[in-house]
Amino acid sequence: MAVLRAIDLHRTFYSAGEALRVLKGVTLALEPAQVAAVLGPSGSGKSTLLHLLAGLERPSSGEVYWLKQPVHALSQEMLAALRAKHLGLVFQQHYLLADLSVHDNVMLPGRISGQLDPERASSLLWQVGLQDRAHYLPNKLSGGERQRVAVARALYNRPALLLADEPTGSLDRHNARAVFQLLVTLARHEGSAVLLVTHDEGLVSDVDERYHLLDGQLVAA
Numbered sequence: 001m002a003v004l005r006a007i008d009l010h011r012t013f014y015s016a017g018e019a020l021r022v023l024k025g026v027t028l029a030l031e032p033a034q035v036a037a038v039l040g041p042s043g044s045g046k047s048t049l050l051h052l053l054a055g056l057e058r059p060s061s062g063e064v065y066w067l068k069q070p071v072h073a074l075s076q077e078m079l080a081a082l083r084a085k086h087l088g089l090v091f092q093q094h095y096l097l098a099d100l101s102v103h104d105n106v107m108l109p110g111r112i113s114g115q116l117d118p119e120r121a122s123s124l125l126w127q128v129g130l131q132d133r134a135h136y137l138p139n140k141l142s143g144g145e146r147q148r149v150a151v152a153r154a155l156y157n158r159p160a161l162l163l164a165d166e167p168t169g170s171l172d173r174h175n176a177r178a179v180f181q182l183l184v185t186l187a188r189h190e191g192s193a194v195l196l197v198t199h200d201e202g203l204v205s206d207v208d209e210r211y212h213l214l215d216g217q218l219v220a221a
C-alpha cells in the first residue's frame with residue numbers, strides 16, 4: 001500500500017478578483033521507504049503542494065491519502081492525531097523550541113503522542129552526530145546543527161512518511177549538502193518514505209524518484 005497518494009490535486013488562489021492556478025492536477029504515489037524529490041523554481045508551487053500533502057491546507061479539488069486515510073475528508077482533530085502518528089515534517093526554518101534542550105526538542109513529538117522515550121531521542125542524536133550537544137539550548141548551535149536536530153525530531157515517532165520543504169534552504173552549500181545527505185540516509189535507515197521539495201537541483205542525489213513541478217503539474221525527471 002502506498003504511504004502517500006495524491007490524486008488530481010488542484011489549488012487555486014484568489015486575490016483581487018484574479019485566480020492564480022498554482023496546482024493543475026498533481027497525481028503521485030509514494031511507496032514505503034521510497035525517497036522522492038520534487039524540483040521547481042521559486043514560485044512554482046512546491047510549498048503549496050507540500051502543505052496539501054501534509055494536510056495543513058485543503059486542495060481546491062482532488063484527494064490525498066496517508067496509507068488508507070483520506071486526508072482531504074478528515075476533521076482537523078483527526079488530522080492532527082494522524083499527523084502526529086504517521087508524519088514527520090521538516091521546513092526551511094527549524095522551528096525548535098528555544099527553551100527546550102536539544103534532547104527535549106527531539107522528544108517533542110513524544111509529548112503529543114504520549115510516547116516519551118529518552119533513549120530513542122539519544123539514539124537519534126547519535127545518528128545525526130550531536131550526542132554531545134544533547135543538553136545545549138538551540139541558540140547555542142550552528143544553523144546546520146539546528147537542522148540536524150529538526151531532522152532527528154521529525155523521525156522520532158518513526159513516521160511512515162517524512163515531508164520536507166526546502167529543508168536545507170537556510171544553509172550554506174557545504175552544510176546544505178551534509179544535511180541533505182543525512183536526511184536521506186537517516187530516513188532510509190529508519191524506513192521512512194520521504195518526499196522533499198527544493199529549488200536546488202544541484203543538491204539532489206541518492207533519491208529514487210525525481211519530479212519537476214512544471215506549470216502546476218508533475219513531470220518525471
Ligand SMILES: Nc1ncnc2c1ncn2[C@@H]1O[C@H](COP(=O)(O)OP(=O)(O)O)[C@@H](O)[C@H]1O
Nearest residue numbers: 013015022040041042043044045046047048049
Ligand atoms: N495563500 C496564498 N494566497 C495567494 N497566493 C499564494 C498563496 N500561497 C502561495 N501563493 C502563490 O502561489 C505561488 C506558488 O507559491 P509557493 O507554493 O510558495 O511556491 P514555491 O514554494 O515553489 O516557491 C506563488 O505565486 C505564490 O505567490
Ligand SMILES: [Mg+2]
Nearest residue numbers: 046047048166
Ligand atoms: Mg516554497
